[in-house]
Amino acid sequence: MSHHDTAKFISFASPKGGVGKSTSCLAIAGALLSAGEKVHIIDFDQTETIWRWYSTSPTAQAIPNLTVEKGPIDNLGNFIQELYATATDYVLLDLAGALTDLTLMIAAFATLTITPAKVSEPDIIEANKMAQKLHAVAARLGKPINHLILLNEVPGIISKDEVDLIKQIDDSNLRRFQTLIYRRSAYSKSFSRGTLPHMAEAPDRKALKEIDALMNEVRIILEPEQQKAAA
């Protein structure tokens, strides 16, 4: 039996490419799979990073409980209707690095939208744009949204400027995950090796620990309201 009555939808969105959407999508997929969840990934990006990762790697295709497909570019209404009927526990939506109507619509539809960003001013400005647009769409739809920034590719040694930037984020309206995802070869390797950090032959313990910490935060956000009330 599934743990959930309905699937949970997590989208990875940013106006910018190269910030770690596909990387964090795969890291989270691995954590969910190793926790016994069924995961379906939909790659909406024309760069097809995840689709290529999957379709060219027998190792990736052999991962139990994982399915991957390419997202449609039209007839999105129908597609979303069908998604609601999915029997999967988690649907991960990897979006293009652009602020298009499609990106915004899917991000607004998702239960949780994650915007990865480096600890750099340009990335934070872009993440802010995403937040503004998403809140505008949500207000129009009358739908509450969960949108959080995920600080990614954090260097091992954080400079004073970077500390200040993190403080600025914390003083702003932007929500962020407390967990920081550091720059580690374990993340880039999962692409080239067709695996996932949690399923690597020699897993990077530090990477697994930070992904699990991130997953704890994700689970708390996704917990249904009634469970929160009962807890």
Ligand SMILES: Nc1ncnc2c1ncn2[C@@H]1O[C@H](COP(=O)(O)OP(=O)(O)O)[C@@H](O)[C@H]1O
């Ligand atoms: N935490 C990280 N540590 C090391 N490399 C990373 C990390 N996050 C992303 N990368 C690398 O940065 C590049 C861009 O990441 P990607 O997830 O493809 O970005 P996006 O999907 O936002 O375009 C990739 O080569 C990826 O391996």
Ligand SMILES: [Mg+2]
């Ligand atoms: Mg990508």
